[in-house]
Amino acid sequence: MSNEQMDIIGMGAALVDVFADVTDADLDKLNMPKGAMTLIDTEASKALLDQISVHTSTAGGSAANTIAGTASLGMSSGFIGKIANDTFGDVFAGDLSAMNIRLFGQPLNNDTPTGKCIVLVTPDAERTMNTLIGAAAFITPEDLDENVLKETKAFFAEGYLFDSPQGAETFFKACDIVHSGGGKVVLSLSDSFCVERHLDTFNKALAGPVDMVMSNDAEAKAMFGGASIQDRVAAMQQKNIDGVITRSADGAVIVMSNDVTEIAAETVDRPVDLTGAGDQFAAGFLSGIALGKSMENAGRRGAVAAAEVIKHVGPRPQVSLQDLIASANLA
Secondary structure, three states: OOOOOOOEEEEEEEEEEEEEEEHHHHHHHHHHOOOEEEEOOHHHHHHHHOOOOOOEEEEEHHHHHHHHHHHHHHOOOOEOOOOEEOOHHHHHHHHHHHHHHEEEOOOOOOOOOOOEEEEOOOOOOOOOEEEHHHHHHHHOOOHHHHHHHHHHHHEEEEEHHHHOOOOHHHHHHHHHHHHHOEEEEEEEEEHHHHEEEEEEEHHHHHHHOOOEOOOOEEHHHHHHHHHHHHHHHHHHHHHOOEEEOOOOOOOOOEEEEEEEEEEEOOOOOOOOOOOOHHHHHHHHHHHHOOOOOOOOHHHHHHHHHHHHHOOOOOOOOOOOOHHHHHHOOOO
């Protein structure tokens, strides 16, 4: 295999998750509603970092978490995202490098910092998040490596890309390149509010270059409407849209134009943190697509990966997913 060939490439927001322990009194002093997610600007980010003691900084972002999963599954993996030439950019690039994930995209050399999600954790484990999109918003078609995209088997993008000024343009160009080499395009809807903000762009993507769409049921409802998941499945089939709807403990439904496959969730006695379940389901599923497995095999891979990540804190696998897949006789 040449070094240009890659099983799976993801594209999305390059964010660093920054963790600090705080008290409820600290949150009051900072005037932050507990448990909320707030978008902040560069100045607010600097001011907040000056007032807290950071104990952990790690590469994050939904699509990047999925690509961490595909790497754990033994797939050669890459990620397209925008960082800055700064300390947090080094953290993001270093984390990906440690997982043997190739990072694509020209770093910014201006005053815009690397994007970050500052997570303030209170003693009751509640998370209050402050997100600076930063450099991640400035992804452009120039960040695409045509030679590598042409050789990839599966390309995975997050819908949050459409929040960036040139995100949609970059996505559609990447799709054309991937398809020119025979690869598959998979798009995540990201969240229901993202769908509402960019409904026209999502409709264009699903009617055009997207081979499969991934969503949870809330996102699918925003996209396809309907009073029940059965209505949403019918709407997808009517529009000839293939995809997956995940349903947490109820497993997932894989929708194809002439077939519906139900995937049961793996049993987990005590879920600890549900944050990364969707991202890791996507990783398992993508590995099946890239390897040419059946839809049922791909879905079960997703269920195994999701079950691992909810057993611990954090959105990325802590054991080899490749080993878990082998143990489940899904290799």
